[in-house]
Amino acid sequence: MLQGKKMNMGCKLLLVLTLWAMSTEAFPRDEQKRECHLSSYVTLLPWKQIIFNNVRDKFETITLPSTQICTTSIFHRDWQVKELSVLDRMILVEAQLNFTIDMLKEFGDPSLSKELSSPLEILGYIRNDIKRCIQDQHQHQPQPHQSDKKLTTWLNKVQKAKRTETPACLETAVIFNLLRMLNTDLSCAAYKERCR
Incomplete structure (x- = not known):
């Protein structure tokens, strides 16, 4: 027993x-x-490239020629993302993702909005990863971070454009910036110090 x-x-x-x-x-x-891992965004996977190309192509077919003049080239910058610090590159990408996701969720044309579920899902995952990396960078910085003047000026321009531009201008800017953001800005943020 x-x-x-x-x-x-x-x-x-x-x-x-x-x-x-x-x-x-x-x-x-x-x-x-929960760690910061951006290496998978150094190059946009071919199937993701196809998804975003399809969105842009569809947008071009449904958009009629317009006499409307947009007063701001929202995503135009006279500097390159590699000029920013690693943290500022991620802040730049996060700002573009926030703006892009907001615009795509409220997209005016229903014939395109059906095509946006996959792109929105992909962009949501990327934004979560970027946010995690920004938090990680902040935690490892001994001093409070102060963004580069170039980035601050650009962020202010985007905020102004949101208030002054028409929805059509904002949608067009977002669609035509998608691939540049993913292939250039996100890629440079993913390369971190190696982006030159």
Whole structure:
């Protein structure tokens, strides 16, 4: 009887130790998922490229020639993203993603809005990864971060455009900036210090 109790206690102890080992092993893996990983965005995968190309092509077929004049070239910059610090590159991409996602969610033409679910899902994943990396950079900086003047000026221009431009101008700007943002700006942010 005593031997049976000892075996029972031994089994319970083994179960507790196994569960503890599994939980402590799982913890670092969970933490690893929260780390900053942008390397997969160095090059846009071909199937994603096709998805965003299709959106742009569809937009061009449904957009009628317009006499409307847009007063701002929203995404025009007279500097290159590689001129910014690593953190500012990510802030630039996050700002473009926020603006793009907001515009695509409220897109005016219903014939294109049906095509936007996959692009929105992809952009949402990218934005989550960028946010995680920005938080990670902030945590590792001893001094409060002050953005480059070029970036601050551009961010202010975007905010002004949101207030002054028509929805049609904003939609056009977003659609035609999509591939530049993903292939150039996001890629440079993913390269980090190696983007030259």
